[in-house]
Amino acid sequence: MDYERYRRPPVNRWTPAMIRRAAIAGALVLVGLVGLFTSYYTVAPEEEAVVLRFGRYSKTTSPGLHFKLPFGVDRAIKVPVTEVRKEEFGFRTVEAGVRSSFSRSDSEAIMLTGDLNIAEVEWVVQYQIKDAKDFVFHVLDQEQTIRDLSESVMRTIVGDYTVTEVLTRKRDEIAVKARDDLQRRLDEYRMGVRIVTLKLQNANPPVSVRDSFNDVNAAQQERNQLVNEAEREYNKVIELAEGQAKRQISQAEGYAVERTNEAKGDVARFNELLDIYKRSSEVTRRRLYLETLEEVLPKVQRVMVVDSDGVLQHLPLAGGAR
Amino acid sequence: MKFDKRALGVIAALLAITLFSSTYVVNEWEQVVITQFGEPKGEPKREAGLYFRLPFVQDVNRFDRRVLIWDGKKNEITTADKRFIWVDTTARWRIADPLKFLQTVRTEIGAQGRLDGILDSATRDVISAHDLIEVVRLSNRVLSIEPDADDVGQLDDRARDKIANGREKLVGQIKDQASVLAPQYGIELIDVRIKRINYVEQVRRAVYKRMISERQRIAERYRSIGEGKKAEIEGRRERDEKRITSEAYRKAQEIVAKADAEAAQIFADSYGADPEFYSFYRTLEAYKKIVGANHTLVVSPDSPLYRYLSSESR
Numbered sequence: 001m002d003y004e005r006y007r008r009p010p011v012n013r014w015t016p017a018m019i020r021r022a023a024i025a026g027a028l029v030l031v032g033l034v035g036l037f038t039s040y041y042t043v044a045p046e047e048e049a050v051v052l053r054f055g056r057y058s059k060t061t062s063p064g065l066h067f068k069l070p071f072g073v074d075r076a077i078k079v080p081v082t083e084v085r086k087e088e089f090g091f092r093t094v095e096a097g098v099r100s101s102f103s104r105s106d107s108e109a110i111m112l113t114g115d116l117n118i119a120e121v122e123w124v125v126q127y128q129i130k131d132a133k134d135f136v137f138h139v140l141d142q143e144q145t146i147r148d149l150s151e152s153v154m155r156t157i158v159g160d161y162t163v164t165e166v167l168t169r170k171r172d173e174i175a176v177k178a179r180d181d182l183q184r185r186l187d188e189y190r191m192g193v194r195i196v197t198l199k200l201q202n203a204n205p206p207v208s209v210r211d212s213f214n215d216v217n218a219a220q221q222e223r224n225q226l227v228n229e230a231e232r233e234y235n236k237v238i239e240l241a242e243g244q245a246k247r248q249i250s251q252a253e254g255y256a257v258e259r260t261n262e263a264k265g266d267v268a269r270f271n272e273l274l275d276i277y278k279r280s281s282e283v284t285r286r287r288l289y290l291e292t293l294e295e296v297l298p299k300v301q302r303v304m305v306v307d308s309d310g311v312l313q314h315l316p317l318a319g320g321a322r
Numbered sequence: 323m324k325f326d327k328r329a330l331g332v333i334a335a336l337l338a339i340t341l342f343s344s345t346y347v348v349n350e351w352e353q354v355v356i357t358q359f360g361e362p363k364g365e366p367k368r369e370a371g372l373y374f375r376l377p378f379v380q381d382v383n384r385f386d387r388r389v390l391i392w393d394g395k396k397n398e399i400t401t402a403d404k405r406f407i408w409v410d411t412t413a414r415w416r417i418a419d420p421l422k423f424l425q426t427v428r429t430e431i432g433a434q435g436r437l438d439g440i441l442d443s444a445t446r447d448v449i450s451a452h453d454l455i456e457v458v459r460l461s462n463r464v465l466s467i468e469p470d471a472d473d474v475g476q477l478d479d480r481a482r483d484k485i486a487n488g489r490e491k492l493v494g495q496i497k498d499q500a501s502v503l504a505p506q507y508g509i510e511l512i513d514v515r516i517k518r519i520n521y522v523e524q525v526r527r528a529v530y531k532r533m534i535s536e537r538q539r540i541a542e543r544y545r546s547i548g549e550g551k552k553a554e555i556e557g558r559r560e561r562d563e564k565r566i567t568s569e570a571y572r573k574a575q576e577i578v579a580k581a582d583a584e585a586a587q588i589f590a591d592s593y594g595a596d597p598e599f600y601s602f603y604r605t606l607e608a609y610k611k612i613v614g615a616n617h618t619l620v621v622s623p624d625s626p627l628y629r630y631l632s633s634e635s636r
Contacts, residue, residue, distance in 0.1 A: 052370070054347050054370075054371050054372035055347040055348050055349040055370045055372070056350065056369075056370035056371040056372075057350050057370065107408075107518055107520050108518075110520060112458045112519055112521075113458075114458060114459055114463075115465060116454065116458065116529070117529065117532075117533050117536075118521070118526065118529060118530070118533070136350075136351070137350045137351050137388065138388055138389060139388055139389045140386060140388040140389060140390050140391065141391050144391055144393075145389070145391065145414070148393070148412045148517055149515065151517050151518065152412070152515035152516060152517050155516070155517070155518065155519065156460050156489050156490070157460065159458040159459055159460055159489060160459055160460040160461055160463050161463075161465070162465045163533070185513075188513075189389050189414065189512070189513075205533070206530060206533075208530050209533045209534050212533070212534040212537035212538060212541075213537055215537060215538070215541045216537050216540050216541045216544065218541070219540070219541035219542070219543075219544035219545050219548075220544050222544070222545055222548055223544045223545060223547050223548030223551070224548070226548035226549065226551065226552045227548060227551045227555070229552070230551065230552040230555035230556055231555055233555075233559065234555050234556075234558065234559040234562075237563055238559065238562050238566065241562070241563045241566040241567055242566055244567070244570070245566050245567060245569065245570030246570070248570040248571065248573075248574045249573050249574050249577065251574065252573070252574035252575070252577040252578050255577070255578055255581060256577050256578065256580065256581030257581075259578075259581040259582060259584070259585045260581055260584050260585055260588065263584070263585035263586075263589055264588055266589070267588050267589060267591075267592040267593075270592055270593065270600070270603060271592055273599075273603060274595060277596070278596075285602065288602075288603065288606055289606065289626065289630065290630065292606040292609055292610060293627070293630060295610055296610060296613045297619075299613060299614060299615045299617070300613060300617050300618070300619045301615070301616045301617060301618055302618050302619070303618070303619040303620075303621060304619065304620045304621070305620075305621055305622070305623055305628060306620055306621070306622055307622075307623050312620070
């Protein structure tokens with residue numbers, strides 16, 4: 001046909017020998033490239049790499065660019081050692097900042113307390129890989145292991161406390177014990193993991209008994225209020241009574257000082273008079289009498305004289321007397 | 323020449339394949355059993371590294387050397403004291419004897435099946451032989467019930483009992499019992515843990531009821547404690563108030579009496595020197611005080627006052 005000539009290349013430059021050479025060269029280049037690309041690896045800043053040579057552990061390397069034997073002789077397993085991982089129990093964080101509780105029927109949060117009651121405990125475990133080699137070599141499913149252990153440890157410890165203790169005063173103590181226990185058991189497995197924190201997020205009575213727990217709190221408040229009010233009333237009354245008592249005593253003391261001072265004053269005056277009187281009795285007597293009249297009579301409206309027969313008679317007074 | 327080159331290439335390729343398939347790598351987390359036509363050959367390889375085998379006739383059977391998980395289904399078990407509970411256990415195990423493992427259960431899935439049987443029955447045996455409190459409690463730690471209402475007596479009767487074993491020991495028993503059977507499968511049990519225990523649904527409702535009545539008792543207790551404390555404080559208040567008031571009265575009276583006595587003594591000491599002058603002097607002083615404005619003074623003609631007055635007015 002007519003188009004046959006278009007299919008035929010204008011010049012045939014490729015001889016079979018050339019194709020063979022090209023194939024060998026290509027294969028060599030390919031092998032070289034694979035060798036090149038498998039002879040280095042980079043470790044990110046948050047990672048460490050565990051290096052295996054023929055499957056056997058050879059070293060742990062820190063962040064940066066590293067070389068290794070190519071073609072899978074050396075293998076580098078990267079482990080994020082600085083990353084802090086988080087496991088939540090009894091609830092799940094749905095999105096950052098928004099916390100949604102697990103549905104109550106799920107038994108993750110529900111546990112038996114030492115007084116055979118039921119509490120709902122939600123907690124968080126944060127952990128970090130402390131030994132990359134141990135982490136990779138010793139436990140298959142590290143995350144599930146931490147979850148199972150954490151649940152078991154928390155329930156074991158809560159089983160030794162009453163529901164009231166779990167909900168209130170012993171929360172911190174329980175968290176500390178759970179953390180220590182969890183760490184000890186992870187070390188037994190040689191997990192190479194360090195528990196950073198274990199925190200009780202929430203400890204609640206089950207929903208259907210929550211009202212009665214709240215009522216206990218209310219009763220406690222009421223008791224405190226009653227006691228406080230009574231104490232306040234006590235303080236008020238007693239302080240007033242004490243003040244009044246002090247006033248009464250001070251008044252008595254004032255009276256006492258006044259009484260003795262006046263007595264002393266009176267006596268001093270009398271003694272002076274007595275002195276004079278002893279020297280000239282009659283004159284002093286008259287003088288004193290008259291002085292008294294002088295003082296008394298001006299105040300008097302009138303003076304009546306009653307004689308021996310009982311007849312009253314007005315006595316007119318001279319001078320300033322009215 | 324062309325033929326020779328081609329033959330050389332084929333031989334080199336065959337050699338490379340043979341060499342490649344006669345080596346194998348055991349990773350740190352693995353152990354390997356070599357089988358020849360299904361027949362185990364030599365000791366299992368537990369150390370990581372590069373190994374050789376006969377190519378094409380020997381197979382490499384890899385097994386995990388790490389700690390593996392067994393997760394049980396939850397079982398309904400009745401405790402010795404007839405409490406109906408769900409128990410959810412989990413265990414950690416490893417393949418301790420890969421040869422035996424290969425011969426008996428072959429795969430991890432097979433092993434899980436065997437472990438289900440072993441651990442479920444061990445768990446059931448141990449827990450149904452003990453009271454619930456033995457499964458729940460860990461130690462004989464003294465339980466504190468309510469901070470200030472400690473004689474409320476709201477504990478479940480059985481919760482008062484001392485435990486003889488506690489959860490850790492029971493779990494140990496489960497592990498011991500299961501560990502008798504596990505080695506025949508080349509399995510080593512490392513740890514058995516009770517993950518969850520819960521009352522079955524009907525029991526849980528009963529427990530809730532009990533919890534509510536406990537709380538009501540505690541609340542009532544708090545309220546009556548409050549009333550009692552209040553009455554106590556009020557009583558104390560009345561007593562203290564009376565004591566303070568009466569003491570003050572007594573002290574004041576004593577002070578007054580003492581002052582009066584002192585004054586009397588002072589007067590007596592001084593006035594005793596001349597009683598006659600004193601009575602005269604005191605009479606005059608009394609007049610000053612007695613006689614006030616608008617008074618009418620009535621005197622007898624024999625009184626000294628009349629004498630003076632008449633002599634004065636005359």
